[in-house]
Amino acid sequence: MTNTIFKLDSVMKEYKTGDVSVMALRNTTFEIKKGDLVVVLGPSGSGKSTLLNIIGGMDLPTGGKVIFEGENISSYDSKKLALFRRNKIGFVFQFYNLMPNLTARENVEISTEISKNSLNIDEVLDKVGLKDRASHFPAQMSGGEQQRVAIARAVAKNPDILLCDEPTGALDYSTGIKVLELLKDINRTMGKTVIIITHNQPIAQIADKVIKMRSGEITSIYDNPNPVDPQTIEW
Numbered sequence: 001m002t003n004t005i006f007k008l009d010s011v012m013k014e015y016k017t018g019d020v021s022v023m024a025l026r027n028t029t030f031e032i033k034k035g036d037l038v039v040v041l042g043p044s045g046s047g048k049s050t051l052l053n054i055i056g057g058m059d060l061p062t063g064g065k066v067i068f069e070g071e072n073i074s075s076y077d078s079k080k081l082a083l084f085r086r087n088k089i090g091f092v093f094q095f096y097n098l099m100p101n102l103t104a105r106e107n108v109e110i111s112t113e114i115s116k117n118s119l120n121i122d123e124v125l126d127k128v129g130l131k132d133r134a135s136h137f138p139a140q141m142s143g144g145e146q147q148r149v150a151i152a153r154a155v156a157k158n159p160d161i162l163l164c165d166e167p168t169g170a171l172d173y174s175t176g177i178k179v180l181e182l183l184k185d186i187n188r189t190m191g192k193t194v195i196i197i198t199h200n201q202p203i204a205q206i207a208d209k210v211i212k213m214r215s216g217e218i219t220s221i222y223d224n225p226n227p228v229d230p231q232t233i234e235w
């Protein structure tokens with residue numbers, strides 16, 4: 001019995017546009033343990049979004065294997081990949097990507113409707129501290145509140161993994177810290193595996209595992225024996 005949730009084995013991604021080829025990921029190999037909070041750290045252009053798209057089942061690698069709970073998702077057809085995205089992954093994006101014409105509650109509700117194992121919407125809104133804002137539209141909320149709605153939307157469908165792309169990138173420092181605290185709380189209390197992709201180095205201090213990337217390659221992977229409370233980090 002293994003507690004590995006993701007295993008990437010020599011994953012490659014080559015983009016070809018006409019005669020031009022870009023190797024966005026080379027020989028990417030690592031494992032992620034169930035329940036870990038992982039930070040993938042790298043500068044712009046290092047391949048973070050490419051990696052996120054591949055882990056999240058939005059794109060396929062051009063080489064290597066992506067094993068999720070023992071199954072090679074890189075051999076899935078588009079229908080199986082869609083089910084994988086729906087049921088296994090909750091996405092959190094830098095700019096929230098909420099539906100502007102839906103309230104906070106409705107934004108969460110639509111994600112629960114497409115998954116088979118969803119949680120109670122009001123309990124999740126309560127968990128992210130937005131019980132009183134359920135009937136507000138995105139334009140009536142601050143950036144931090146909108147990101148909480150986005151996190152609630154990702155959590156409510158009860159995925160195994162929360163995949164977060166620069167979740168604090170559009171927020172001021174103290175709001176960003178609060179969002180990290182919420183992600184850490186969801187990781188610790190709900191047992192969700194959380195993967196945060198960022199260029200913001202201090203965020204690595206909150207992780208159980210850090211994966212550093214540069215120019216499409218992993219430059220280091222290490223376990224952090226003493227992950228800190230987001231309150232204590234500064235940038």
Ligand SMILES: Nc1ncnc2c1ncn2[C@@H]1O[C@H](COP(=O)(O)OP(=O)(O)OP(=O)(O)O)[C@@H](O)[C@H]1O
Nearest residue numbers: 015017022024042043044045046047048049050051
């Ligand atoms: N669809 C695509 N077609 C061609 N090249 C691409 C494509 N997507 C990404 N690339 C290239 O692959 C490399 C890695 O890009 P990627 O977006 O994964 O990096 P990143 O670390 O997420 O950067 P950023 O933080 O700026 O978003 C870059 O050189 C980029 O130009």
